[in-house]
Amino acid sequence: MEDIVTACSSSVTHFAVLIISCLGFVVTLNHLISLVTRISNSCLRSEKDLTRTYGSWAVVTGATDGIGKAFACQLARRGLNLVLVSRSFEKLETVAGEIRAEYPGSHVRVVEVDFSGGEVCEGLRRVEEVIGGLDVGILINNVGITYPGAMFFHEVEEKVWRNIVRVNIEGTTRMTKVVLPGMLRRKKGAIVNIGSGASVVVPSHPLFTVYAATKAYVDQLSRSLYMEYGQCGIHVQCQVPLYVATNMVSRVACIERDSLFVPTAEGYARAAIRRIGYEARCTPYWAHSIQWYFARLIPDPLLDAWRFSIAMHRRKSQPKLN
């Protein structure tokens, strides 16, 4: 009798070990496939011929600096004509001049719109006027702003959070509304909305809460539009950058230069253009993709605590804001 009990318990143990090993194998395989897919999507997949696939004009918002300016240059390099949208006419003219000088084949028009200002409707009417009759195939909804520094929600002045909502949420939504009808008529187009790792890669982004929340809106807007308009030949995508070395990041994260995990705006834009027309949501830069992969392995409470301690450290070291 004792032998039978021992034999039974040993076969139960063997069975349990077998099940756990199988599960371990499946989980490891799953992670490996996900890692390899991320890297190959970032590095190996071929770039779409943007003019042929979508049209010869692209509209870029927030085009006078950082990621937006880099996108504009990369698009011009590929032979696209550009409508640059930003708030300062002088800066727009300077960037347009630089692009015309470097890519003489590319036509560049500029429209001044302050997405946080009271005359945004008038600005958008000017965008409509300029793009009327143009074969606008691509919209890079890049414009975005954040807090001047790390701060608790109750400390954020009304003007600051309202501007963030206006620029990040309303700006992205309004520009999509302006450009979409033409794309629908032509039955083709690509809309790239610039989200942020702040709302996707980490479970929270304390002390930059309103910024992260507006980027969660951009993410959901993009996903749902991807489903609504995919069948009409319009590809909507949310790109999720982590840190990119721009003025914004130097202001809020004290990152002054590029490094392995922090690309230049040009490096980001080069990678970003390769992803246009593929998945609904992506993080184009290879090193960001790896960071996202490892972040997924860390339990949310740990990531939350880590983000909070970083934000508190920043708050202590930044100059006093009020």
Ligand SMILES: NC(=O)c1ccc[n+]([C@@H]2O[C@H](COP(=O)([O-])OP(=O)(O)OC[C@H]3O[C@@H](n4cnc5c(N)ncnc54)[C@H](OP(=O)(O)O)[C@@H]3O)[C@@H](O)[C@H]2O)c1
């Ligand atoms: N840099 C990062 O690490 C990072 C990470 C994740 C997501 N993102 C997102 O990427 C996008 C671009 O960020 P960035 O780092 O390139 O920013 P940036 O260097 O600060 O450039 C922002 C651009 O937007 C324009 N802009 C700002 N406020 C505007 C307004 N009210 N109306 C019209 N245009 C306005 C700026 O024009 P002016 O030149 O006149 O100021 C500038 O051209 C944003 O949506 C941001 O949230 C950035």
